[in-house]
Amino acid sequence: MKKIMIVEDDDNIRELLEMYFSKAGFEIIQAADGKTALDLFESEKPHIVILDLMLPVIDGITVAKEIKKNANIPILMLTAKAEESDRIKGLEIGADDYVTKPFSPKEVVLRVKNILKRSYPDEQIIKFKDLEIHPKEIKIYQNGKEIPFTAKEFKIIFAMVTKPGTVFSREKIMDEIYTEYDDVVFDRTIDVYIKNIRKKLGDNPKNPRYIESVYGAGYRMRK
Amino acid sequence: MKKIMIVEDDDNIRELLEMYFSKAGFEIIQAADGKTALDLFESEKPHIVILDLMLPVIDGITVAKEIKKNANIPILMLTAKAEESDRIKGLEIGADDYVTKPFSPKEVVLRVKNILKRSYPDEQIIKFKDLEIHPKEIKIYQNGKEIPFTAKEFKIIFAMVTKPGTVFSREKIMDEIYTEYDDVVFDRTIDVYIKNIRKKLGDNPKNPRYIESVYGAGYRMRK
DNA sequence: AACTCTCTTCAAATTTTATTCATATTTTGT
């Protein structure tokens, strides 16, 4: 079952949404202001966020940017009718959908379900260039031929392929790899992973087909 | 693959049935008297019993009652034409069907198949490679030969065979095994189960036919 | 009580992967 965070300062609207999503079987986290929202986002890691644009302490757009910066968690924006221009802003900063107030709660639930279906395509096969990535099986095929990757290599590829074009710092890559707060690993370790992945994929650092080096920043999967 | 016990003192009739059921793909156990029948029933646990009414040592009705008392194994009664009243008795004591002598062997086979379909309805046999998995009976056959597995081993195999290719983490396997919130089991326990399963299946961790190890992730049933 | 069967733990051997290291190469800023 999916976890949803509702960020809305109007108690009535928040409770209304809470009721509907509760009935729809969601686990719900509530936040009445932007600061709380970001804190809860870190600790609770919801699957999707419903976000009001007009928020106390920290405004909705900033919250959205912050969320999208850390993880690609889908966002449904709530905007007042008058804020027509905000729609555009909302979508620009990466909201996945938006609803204008006043809205029908049922419609919001439906939209959320649609976004979730899009964002979490129940363990689908991911296709990227000539790669086929099977998360359930932890297997990757290149032009139909299986290439063996270790679990950690797989995690790196998966994360990067999921967000092509995004630069992954070495630190971020480490976060993807290590579930526990283990000892910190030396920086060059990531380089070696990238090297090995490139080798298996037949990729070349100069003129790469998959992984580009971003000097001073990290690595990026070429779109 | 079903196991059938034929209880009949007339050697000719018994051999005739044996021949037909053998050709129909059954595993056959024979008994010429009621005492032997009950002993074999205990040790062999057939899926169905063909039972003659007139038997030496212990008569058919007593055998039938005894069988039905222990387990609800279906029975097909064989009755002589003159024993019309026995038909009723037979059905009263719980026979699932009856055939009067002289009978056509083909008809007997058909009736047995029908009874089996009735008696083991929702048992869908899962076939995987050279394995036949019978969930209801908690039995697994490899090339037609039964391999004894313990309840937990069975659960693991069942879960994995149902989703071939999917990697099962040790934690996930534990979830399959433990219904209640029992004590948490140490990680290596799963490894030992896998080892024992492999041994029984004649599987080799390097170059496996069934269960692949996925370093750092878990185990996977080879497609 | 002795036995059997299953589940679980343990420890040693083995295998595979992760990490570090050293050196070469490339990129960037001046």
Next chain:
DNA sequence: ACAAAATATGAATAAAATTTGAAGAGAGTT
């Protein structure tokens, strides 16, 4: 072009995960 910083990479080493035999613990039977 030069120095400094960052990246690339083969090889060595360390660490981690898996395999396995053996044996202890518990439950149920005879």
